[in-house]
Amino acid sequence: MNLPFAVTLGPGSSRADHTGAWRTERAVYVQRTAPCGNACPAGEDVRSWLYDAESGGAGYEAAWRRIMETNPFPAVCGRVCYHPCETACNRGHLDEAVGINSVERFLGDEALAQGWRVEATAAPTGRRVLVVGSGPAGLSAAYHLARRGHAVTVRESAPVAGGMMRYGIPRYRLPREVLDAEIRRLLALGIQLEVDTPVTDLDAVMEAEGWDAAFLAVGAQLGHRTYLPAASAARILDAVSLLHGLEEGERPLLGRRVAVYGGGNTAVDAARTARRLGASDAVVVYRRTRERMPAHAEEVADAEAEGVVFHWLSTIERVEPEGLVIERMELDEDGFPRLTGRTERLAADSVVLALGQDTDLSFLGEASALRVSDGTIDTDRAFATTRPGVFAGGDVVAGERSVTIAIGHGRRAAESIDDWLAGRPPAPEADVDLAPYEALNTWYFQDADRAHRERLELARRSSTFDEVVHGLDRETALYEARRCLSCGSCFSCDNCYAMCPDDAVIKLGPPGEYVIDLDYCKGCGLCVQECPAGAIVMVPEET
Amino acid sequence: MRRQLEGSLAVADTVARCRPRVVAAYPISPQTHIVEALSELVASGGLAPCEYLTVESEFGALSACIGASAAGARTYTATASQGLLFMAEALPNASGLGLPMVMTVANRALGAPINIWNDHSDALSQRDAGWLMLFASSNQEAVDLHVQAFALSERTSLPVMVCMDGFVLTHAVEEVDVPEQEQVDAFLPDFHPRQSLDPDHPVTIGAMVGPEAFTEVKYLMAHRQLRALDEVSAVAQEFESAFGRTSGGLLQPYRTDGAELVVVALGSVLGSLADVVDELRDEGLAVGALGICCYRPWPFDEVRDALRGVTDVVVVNRAVAVGSGSILGQDVRLSAPRGTAVHDVVLGLGGRPVTRDVLRRLVLDVVTGRVGSDSLTFFDLDHDRAAAELARELADTVPANGGGS
Numbered sequence: 001m002n003l004p005f006a007v008t009l010g011p012g013s014s015r016a017d018h019t020g021a022w023r024t025e026r027a028v029y030v031q032r033t034a035p036c037g038n039a040c041p042a043g044e045d046v047r048s049w050l051y052d053a054e055s056g057g058a059g060y061e062a063a064w065r066r067i068m069e070t071n072p073f074p075a076v077c078g079r080v081c082y083h084p085c086e087t088a089c090n091r092g093h094l095d096e097a098v099g100i101n102s103v104e105r106f107l108g109d110e111a112l113a114q115g116w117r118v119e120a121t122a123a124p125t126g127r128r129v130l131v132v133g134s135g136p137a138g139l140s141a142a143y144h145l146a147r148r149g150h151a152v153t154v155r156e157s158a159p160v161a162g163g164m165m166r167y168g169i170p171r172y173r174l175p176r177e178v179l180d181a182e183i184r185r186l187l188a189l190g191i192q193l194e195v196d197t198p199v200t201d202l203d204a205v206m207e208a209e210g211w212d213a214a215f216l217a218v219g220a221q222l223g224h225r226t227y228l229p230a231a232s233a234a235r236i237l238d239a240v241s242l243l244h245g246l247e248e249g250e251r252p253l254l255g256r257r258v259a260v261y262g263g264g265n266t267a268v269d270a271a272r273t274a275r276r277l278g279a280s281d282a283v284v285v286y287r288r289t290r291e292r293m294p295a296h297a298e299e300v301a302d303a304e305a306e307g308v309v310f311h312w313l314s315t316i317e318r319v320e321p322e323g324l325v326i327e328r329m330e331l332d333e334d335g336f337p338r339l340t341g342r343t344e345r346l347a348a349d350s351v352v353l354a355l356g357q358d359t360d361l362s363f364l365g366e367a368s369a370l371r372v373s374d375g376t377i378d379t380d381r382a383f384a385t386t387r388p389g390v391f392a393g394g395d396v397v398a399g400e401r402s403v404t405i406a407i408g409h410g411r412r413a414a415e416s417i418d419d420w421l422a423g424r425p426p427a428p429e430a431d432v433d434l435a436p437y438e439a440l441n442t443w444y445f446q447d448a449d450r451a452h453r454e455r456l457e458l459a460r461r462s463s464t465f466d467e468v469v470h471g472l473d474r475e476t477a478l479y480e481a482r483r484c485l486s487c488g489s490c491f492s493c494d495n496c497y498a499m500c501p502d503d504a505v506i507k508l509g510p511p512g513e514y515v516i517d518l519d520y521c522k523g524c525g526l527c528v529q530e531c532p533a534g535a536i537v538m539v540p541e542e543t
Numbered sequence: 544m545r546r547q548l549e550g551s552l553a554v555a556d557t558v559a560r561c562r563p564r565v566v567a568a569y570p571i572s573p574q575t576h577i578v579e580a581l582s583e584l585v586a587s588g589g590l591a592p593c594e595y596l597t598v599e600s601e602f603g604a605l606s607a608c609i610g611a612s613a614a615g616a617r618t619y620t621a622t623a624s625q626g627l628l629f630m631a632e633a634l635p636n637a638s639g640l641g642l643p644m645v646m647t648v649a650n651r652a653l654g655a656p657i658n659i660w661n662d663h664s665d666a667l668s669q670r671d672a673g674w675l676m677l678f679a680s681s682n683q684e685a686v687d688l689h690v691q692a693f694a695l696s697e698r699t700s701l702p703v704m705v706c707m708d709g710f711v712l713t714h715a716v717e718e719v720d721v722p723e724q725e726q727v728d729a730f731l732p733d734f735h736p737r738q739s740l741d742p743d744h745p746v747t748i749g750a751m752v753g754p755e756a757f758t759e760v761k762y763l764m765a766h767r768q769l770r771a772l773d774e775v776s777a778v779a780q781e782f783e784s785a786f787g788r789t790s791g792g793l794l795q796p797y798r799t800d801g802a803e804l805v806v807v808a809l810g811s812v813l814g815s816l817a818d819v820v821d822e823l824r825d826e827g828l829a830v831g832a833l834g835i836c837c838y839r840p841w842p843f844d845e846v847r848d849a850l851r852g853v854t855d856v857v858v859v860n861r862a863v864a865v866g867s868g869s870i871l872g873q874d875v876r877l878s879a880p881r882g883t884a885v886h887d888v889v890l891g892l893g894g895r896p897v898t899r900d901v902l903r904r905l906v907l908d909v910v911t912g913r914v915g916s917d918s919l920t921f922f923d924l925d926h927d928r929a930a931a932e933l934a935r936e937l938a939d940t941v942p943a944n945g946g947g948s
Contacts, residue, residue, distance in 0.1 A: 003746060004641055004700075005763060006756045008738045011745035 023523035032488025039088035078105020122149035135163020137394025138217035140410025157198035239354035255349020262354030383413035435488025439534025496527035551576035565611035573709035615739030638673025660894020687790030795834035802831030
């Protein structure tokens with residue numbers, strides 16, 4: 001090219017001009033804590049497995065394996081978890097939370113369909129651990145202990161493993177073939193399961209059998225009773241027994257009109273079960289309002305769709321042969337319910353009490369060194385009881401109760417047991433640097449309304465125990481996974497690389513690996529502004 | 544093909560047939576219809592390959608055009624009025640870097656007060672920006688000038704502004720012969736840039752030039768701009784051979800042979816002016832008209848030759864250089880042979896119609912000695928209104944009595 005004088009020159013470079021000297025703040029790539037994973041009681045790294053799943057195909061197995069690092073029950077949790085991850089999901093501020101739970105279920109079902117398995121990650125240690133109880137806490141602990149190479153035996157008083165997953169959650173929410181398959185896969189790690197084998201005296205068992213450690217996860221199997229003045233003919237049951245008996249093949253005689261007393265998820269399960277057992281009227285009597293009900297809103301909505309009626313602000317005063325006398329309540333200035341003295345009658349053939357569950361700690365024996373408070377076993381943050389080498393978790397310890405919480409307890413207790421067996425101090429708790437919604441640049445994300453799972457037609461919901469909520473198909477699961485905003489974590493979009501006015505972002509090669517050339521970064525912060533995921537922050541330079 | 548067509552759409556169709564690879568523009572009246580039509584052509588695939596850049600401002604539009612041209616793309620934009628001023632920072636960059644591109648200016652007054660109608664204030668305010676500036680006298684000429692402008696721009700490696708009167712031309716529907724695609728393709732060769740940004744052959748365009756070379760660069764710019772006069776004529780002649788009609792060129796004299804009085808003007812007023820010349824010639828007055836098609840570079844010698852032997856020159860200024868006089872008038876004065884009386888007249892500002900009647904009265908007023916040649920004349924001025932306002936201002940400035948103790 002014949003270049004015009006002075007206006008057009010040969011290639012020059014401005015690289016001699018180290019604009020980095022102007023900088024007062026530098027951009028730093030960070031990995032922040034995503035709200036979803038932070039909220040997960042099982043401790044799943046939700047953002048990471050969604051990222052794996054976003055590539056579809058082989059990504060599904062990678063995603064499932066990542067879930068399995070913390071939670072051995074994706075297919076169960078994809079059905080019964082109340083998904084606090086979705087409540088925390090930043091996308092909820094934009095349109096609607098990512099359907100994390102439905103993607104997890106898809107991955108869990110896919111794993112069962114494909115027969116994916118996991119192996120132990122450590123060689124056998126020769127240490128023996130006893131797990132008492134085969135509910136979600138016990139099996140989760142057994143799984144993580146077995147993967148760490150310990151020899152685990154699970155003792156279960158019932159004839160089949162699963163605990164509340166089997167005896168508390170009705171089949172229409174958790175089909176038994178799904179539960180059985182996940183338990184089978186877990187036991188295949190070499191875990192010994194002894195059913196119909198209640199531990200009746202812990203001290204004796206520990207002494208006689210020489211266990212190196214024990215994890216107590218006996219749950220809360222006793223329905224909480226309350227005193228109700230009742231005529232002798234009144235039929236009063238408790239929800240836990242009702243659901244348990246049903247699982248053992250009993251057909252309880254509830255009658256045509258069933259009243260359920262309580263406001264938790266168990267109350268809703270009992271009422272929906274009553275409908276399926278033929279009750280024409282299933283009425284939940286609860287002393288507070290809908291807003292204050294502990295049951296999950298989705299469960300309540302499903303129950304209402306199935307014809308369950310809710311009597312809010314009501315308490316049962318007494319039970320008579322023909323039915324109940326209900327006293328109306330009202331909220332006081334502080335929002336607490338109080339009696340009004342106004343009563344009404346509710347025809348009912350039976351009353352099911354769903355007022356919470358208590359633990360049965362008789363197996364600890366009189367002389368146990370374990371401290372117990374208010375019917376639950378005391379533990380420290382590492383789930384260690386007051387007796388060295390004995391740990392406890394799940395419903396048997398104080399706190400909120402759910403399958404997912406119990407699974408989390410099991411994993412964390414297993415880590416503690418592993419530390420204890422190795423004589424290792426516990427790892428310090430990781431810092432939480434939550435990625436807030438405000439840190440995201442959502443302009444870069446496509447509009448994508450949430451995909452909702454279909455439900456079984458109503459007609460079949462009042463007569464069968466068929467599963468109510470359907471799973472997502474492959475395409476929809478992929479779509480839903482891709483709705484993830486990757487809060488606080490780089491997903492290699494190259495925005496920083498493309499937008500840096502100083503070309504100071506250098507791609508190292510592998511996806512998502514960038515470094516900032518501090519010779520030229522002026523510290524303008526454009527990369528921070530334009531990072532969709534909020535994975536870059538400005539840090540003041542030392543002066 | 545001859546069609547009844549709005550001027551803007553005729554220009555848009557013509558520009559499309561010149562196959563620009565990049566169009567970047569921001570809408571402003573009275574130019575909007577042109578780029579609207581082009582954006583639709585790009586969106587519908589009627590103009591391909593072409594990138595239509597939606598930009599945030601006229602400054603963005605011209606800056607994008609500079610980048611596109613530097614990358615070797617045939618580039619087009621359009622604007623008007625304050626939109627052109629918003630481009631002012633970038634205008635000398637396009638010309639100074641020798642980047643070819645074509646811009647339509649749909650001539651419109653400059654505010655304040657805001658006024659969307661036609662005069663030449665916008666384009667003439669940028670006369671020193673280093674762009675070639677062509678003025679169309681009709682929609683047919685506007686169409687033809689765009690074809691010529693791309694050729695001219697790419698031959699000279701300079702940006703070209705095609706000025707057409709806002710509304711009077713842009714919004715007028717009349718019969719126009721829009722050149723066929725094959726005709727344009729035959730006339731307009733592929734664009735081979737003098738310089739282009741190419742990653743395989745890197746160059747630096749527009750780096751800083753210091754005092755050691757800046758004067759030379761500017762001298763060369765001035766020289767190239769004047770040398771472009773020859774190209775303007777050459778392209779016009781080639782166009783005439785190819786298309787069989789006269790359009791463009793440096794000047795458009797009308798019955799100036801033997802004329803004692805010649806009216807000099809830019810733009811669409813030339814049509815009415817020709818009619819007035821015919822009338823007055825019929826009445827025995829030796830008058831003619833001189834249309835300036837190429838305003839920049841200024842055809843100094845050609846204007847001087849055209850005015851040789853003329854006693855009175857009347858300059859129709861559709862813009863005013865506040866504080867000094869006229870703009871076109873200054874150029875004409877420099878070119879007028881010694882002894883020629885130059886009657887510098889401002890009229891038709893902000894859309895006030897310049898009709899045959901106005902032009903006829905103007906010439907007759909000059910002939911009867913009512914328009915001087917030693918000062919600027921605002922023709923068709925409402926003298927009463929202006930005098931009343933001046934009197935009021937004067938009264939306001941007289942200090943009130945007894946303001947002291």
